[in-house]
Structure formats: C-alpha cells, structure tokens
Amino acid sequence: MNLLVSEDRPRALLALENGSTFAGYASGAEGEAFGEVVFNTSMVGYDEIVSDPSYAGQIVTLTYPQVGNYGVCERYLQAPGLALRGLVVHDMCYTPSNWQSEGSLPDLLRRSGVVSIEGVDTRALTLQIRESGAMRAAISTVDLDPESLVARVRASEPISSHNFVEDVSPAEETVVPAKGERRFGVVAYHCGMKRGIVEGLCEHGCEVTLVPWDTPASRVLELAPDGVFFSNGPGDPEQVVSTSEAARALLGKLPCFGICLGNQMFTLAAGGSIEKLPYGHHGGNEPVMNLLTGKVEITAQNHNYGMVFPSLGDLVPELSGGESTHHDDLRHWSRLHVAPVVRNERYGRIRLTHVNLNDGTPEGIQFLDVPAFSVQYHPESKPGPNDSSYLFEAFARLMEGRDDYLDIDVREGRRF
Structure with missing residues (x-):
C-alpha cells in the first residue's frame, strides 16, 4: 500500500x-x-x-x-x-x-x-x-x-x-447540436447536468438548449421546443424553488422528462412531499423494477432525497389492482407486478412506474393525463450499467405523441 x-x-x-x-x-x-x-x-x-x-x-x-x-x-x-x-x-x-x-x-x-x-x-x-x-x-x-x-x-x-444548484448551473443559455439528423428541439434545465446526459439526448436526435436553473417557464415557451428536460443536481430540492415553479408551469404544456433532481421537481410541482433518505443511493448497482414491463434494471444513482409517493394523492383502486391503501414499502407493488395510480389534485392521474428493490423507495412516475414522466436515477451510465439508456428513446417517443412510450424492454436500449 x-x-x-x-x-x-x-x-x-x-x-x-x-x-x-x-x-x-x-x-x-x-x-x-x-x-x-x-x-x-x-x-x-x-x-x-x-x-x-x-x-x-x-x-x-x-x-x-x-x-x-x-x-x-x-x-x-x-x-x-x-x-x-x-x-x-x-x-x-x-x-x-x-x-x-x-x-x-x-x-x-x-x-x-x-x-x-x-x-x-x-x-x-x-x-x-x-x-x-x-x-x-x-x-x-x-x-x-x-x-x-x-x-x-x-x-x-x-x-x-444552501442552494448548491445555483453553484453548478450555467449563467447563460447554450445550444448543443444533435448527433446526426435533428429530430427534436429540447430545452434542458441544467441544474448540474452531467456531460453524458447531454450526449444521451443528442444521440437520440435532440438539439439541446441548456438553460440556467432559474429560467422562467415563459422563456422556455418562447423557444417553442418539442420537449423539456429537467436534469440531475445537488443538494436539498426544497432550495431549488425557481426550477420547481418552472416545472409546475410547464407540466401539461409540453412533453417533459426529469431525472434525479428533476424527478423531485415534478413531485414538488404536483404538491407532493420530499424526504431525506438515511444515507441515499450512490453507486452503479441499484436494482430497480419497471412495473410496466416487470423487467429489472441495474441503475446508476446519486441522490440523498426522494419523493414520498403517497403524498401525490389517494390510490385509484380500479387502476391499482383493487387496492385503496398505500404501502410504505413499495416493493409490495413489485411483488404484485402492479403499477398503482393515484389521483393528483393538479395533474390528474399519476402512476408509479419504478421501484427500488433494495429499500422499496419510489424510482419513477408517469403522468397519465399530461405528457410527462420522471425517474430518480441516471440513464446515461456515466459511470454504471446502461440498462436504463432506453429512457432517452422513451422521451423521444413521448415527443412523437406515442402513448406506449415507456413500454420498452430494457434490452432494446442496451449498448454492448
């Protein structure tokens, strides 16, 4: 040594x-x-x-x-x-x-x-x-x-x-061209966005306009993108008020995709609660089940905070396997292979789509009445496995208007 x-x-x-x-x-x-x-x-x-x-x-x-x-x-x-x-x-x-x-x-x-x-x-x-x-x-x-x-x-x-997002977000807008044919124009809230995530969007035909964390929704609407991306970022999400307000204003107006902090921004926008996990998820080996496909992804994660799924609303029994009672350990739904749905006051129905198999915490949601979804982990494999790279294609399908955008086998997006 x-x-x-x-x-x-x-x-x-x-x-x-x-x-x-x-x-x-x-x-x-x-x-x-x-x-x-x-x-x-x-x-x-x-x-x-x-x-x-x-x-x-x-x-x-x-x-x-x-x-x-x-x-x-x-x-x-x-x-x-x-x-x-x-x-x-x-x-x-x-x-x-x-x-x-x-x-x-x-x-x-x-x-x-x-x-x-x-x-x-x-x-x-x-x-x-x-x-x-x-x-x-x-x-x-x-x-x-x-x-x-x-x-x-x-x-x-x-x-x-302290608001650490303000420390790592850029001060000005930047445009990153698509790799190959331009399919979509995407505005990305840069709250501490990793280079690999930008590359993942560009590889799927997105021309990405990176904007600061506190960019108002009105500016995004001026840019008239095909979709809006909310990135990962550091610290306590409760400190990142401007981004959560932008998410609240944009959800329902444009297709939206969020990861990590972006998932927490969607939760706050919907009036939900955030909790601090005991020691968080940091690493490239977190098992997550996609409740829509039943497939398990080994994911890369880096966060200490996460959403409280029951805070988004009451369960809709007819869309939740007949159940009306929330469970603290969300592995209950992975065992049933049921993706439960709640009724949210602001955005209508929201479905739980992904669950952490280590501790039963929520890892992803899908808005059923507005075009939006989010996950709590990083799909770009920088570093980590690439099981979740299909999520970039899911975002592309969402911007195309497809209803089945999340029904993708993890093997379709895996790169060898």
Missing part, C-alpha cells in the same frame, strides 16, 4: 458529526473541506464520480479499496470542474497505467483544490454512515486535533441550508 511510503506526505484527519475520527494522509489538495459525507459503491468510474456536479457540498467515500489505477482522462469527466467538497479513499494510486490516461487522480484533485484523505478504513466508515445516516464531516490537513475538528464539524452548516 502507498501508506508504507507516506511519511513524507502531510497527515490528514477525517472527523464526523457523530464524534468519530479517522487519521490518514493527504491524497489531494492540502487544506480543509467541510460537507456532508456519503459513500459510493461503484467499483469503477471514479473520474466520472468526482466530476459529477450532483456531489456539490459533499465529501464522497469510495468503498472500492484501491482508487486511481487507470488514471484520469478529460473525455470522461462529466463537468469542466470538480464540485465535490472532498474525497475519502482507502488506498490511492499515484502511478496509473492505462493507454488513455492523461494524468493521475491525485494530481487532478490538487489542481482542482479538492481535499482528499487516504489510509481510511472505508468499510468501517461506510458502516457508520449506514447506521448514523449521511452527516456533516470535515477533512483537514491543518487541524489534526480530533476534539477540535469534531467541534467545528458540529458547528458547520448543514447541506440543506
């Missing part, structure tokens, strides 16, 4: 809100970083993970034991800069070996000013996050006193106190 020759590198300390501390060595920029600590279970794709804008305000723990082996490559980074607050790894590789490598991960972290610590027992840390939930934390190469750093962590602001 690199730690055997680490005495010449600065020491670092990781402190958690619950009082736990982990000593190690700096493996990125020196200094201090405060944020919310989470863990990601992906085995590969660390370059795409650290460059995901949805990690703004967070300290990311990678559970795979050795990180950095194949270096980093500009083409795989998902944003121009790194938005995460800090990185925690067990063993960092400083001499990568890969024909595409353009440099090492530690060098990228240093250039980007991201504080990182290695030498941490990431298994023990992950168990603590699972038991205590995502919590405030700090990495420091300056303050190595455990009591002092824990006290400062407890005095720091929670992630819910």
